[in-house]
Amino acid sequence: MKILNIIKEEINKIVNENDYVGQHSAPHRESNSPMYDLTDIYGDDIYNNNAARYFKHYGDNRDYGAINTIQSAKDKPNKPIKIYRAVPDINYDDNLKLKEFCDIISYYHKYKFFRMGNEIIDSLDKKYDNFDYDDKMKHIFDNINRQFDEIYSNKIKQLPINNGDWVTIDINYAKEHGISNLNNKFKIVSKTVPARYLYTDGNDIFEWGYNVN
Numbered sequence: 001m002k003i004l005n006i007i008k009e010e011i012n013k014i015v016n017e018n019d020y021v022g023q024h025s026a027p028h029r030e031s032n033s034p035m036y037d038l039t040d041i042y043g044d045d046i047y048n049n050n051a052a053r054y055f056k057h058y059g060d061n062r063d064y065g066a067i068n069t070i071q072s073a074k075d076k077p078n079k080p081i082k083i084y085r086a087v088p089d090i091n092y093d094d095n096l097k098l099k100e101f102c103d104i105i106s107y108y109h110k111y112k113f114f115r116m117g118n119e120i121i122d123s124l125d126k127k128y129d130n131f132d133y134d135d136k137m138k139h140i141f142d143n144i145n146r147q148f149d150e151i152y153s154n155k156i157k158q159l160p161i162n163n164g165d166w167v168t169i170d171i172n173y174a175k176e177h178g179i180s181n182l183n184n185k186f187k188i189v190s191k192t193v194p195a196r197y198l199y200t201d202g203n204d205i206f207e208w209g210y211n212v213n
Contacts, residue, residue: 026166026209027199035070035195036077041202047071055205062170066205069169077196083167083210084190086178087159092185094151101148105141114140161191165210167198173206 033041045054051071052063073079089095100120107115114121114137121140128139161167168174171188178186198208 026164026211027201028164028209028211029199029213032199032201032209034077035073035081035198035200035208036075036079038070038074038200041200047074057204057206062172063205066170070205073195077194079195080192081169081195081198082190082192083161083169083198083208084171084174084188085161085165085167086174086182086186087189088182089185089187090159091155094155097151098148101144101151104144105148108137108141113137120144158187159189161189161210163210163212167208167210168206169198169208170206 033039038046042055045051046067052067055067056063057066069081073081104114104118104121114125116122116125124140124143125136127143128136131139168177171190174188178184178188193210193212197210197212199211200208
């Protein structure tokens with residue numbers, strides 16, 4: 001158990017140190033524009049009625065949603081903005097196993113016996129083959145619960161949004177990133193921050209750098 005904890009701690013440390021920054025650094029205050037004042041990088045057009053058409057990404061209503069968020073922060077550095085980021089689901093395999101255990105336990109509670117043909121149950125059925133039926137069922141049930149508790153207690157803390165990260169103001173944009181770049185094994189993390197913490201290099205109205213320093 002101790003070795004497993006050490007391994008998971010090292011994995012968590014490595015992922016956090018890399019900070020999942022992607023191929024290039026996110027925009028920051030030294031050379032980019034804050035969300036509350038984008039005239040330097042986009043000009044006054046970012047604040048007029050045609051902004052969604054001028055700076056479109058998708059060419060549909062999603063662009064209008066992003067522009068509405070951007071325009072709502074004009075001259076308001078403390079305007080609360082909700083940001084999102086797709087991060088690797090480092091507990092993906094453990095969560096699948098936990099779900100399988102939950103399904104097994106739920107089935108047992110409903111029918112008072114275990115569904116055969118399940119690899120876990122078949123293995124435990126053989127392990128406790130020398131016990132009578134009732135004792136065998138109890139040992140299988142206890143074993144499943146122990147495995148569940150062990151995996152659950154050793155799950156790695158989910159990655160947060162960190163200073164210097166790429167973020168987006170649109171949850172669906174974050175999901176698209178997770179699907180295309182993280183093999184669909186991702187979690188969406190979010191937080192609400194002041195507009196003064198968000199910076200852009202003018203490349204995309206959906207992509208922002210989260211910078212608190």
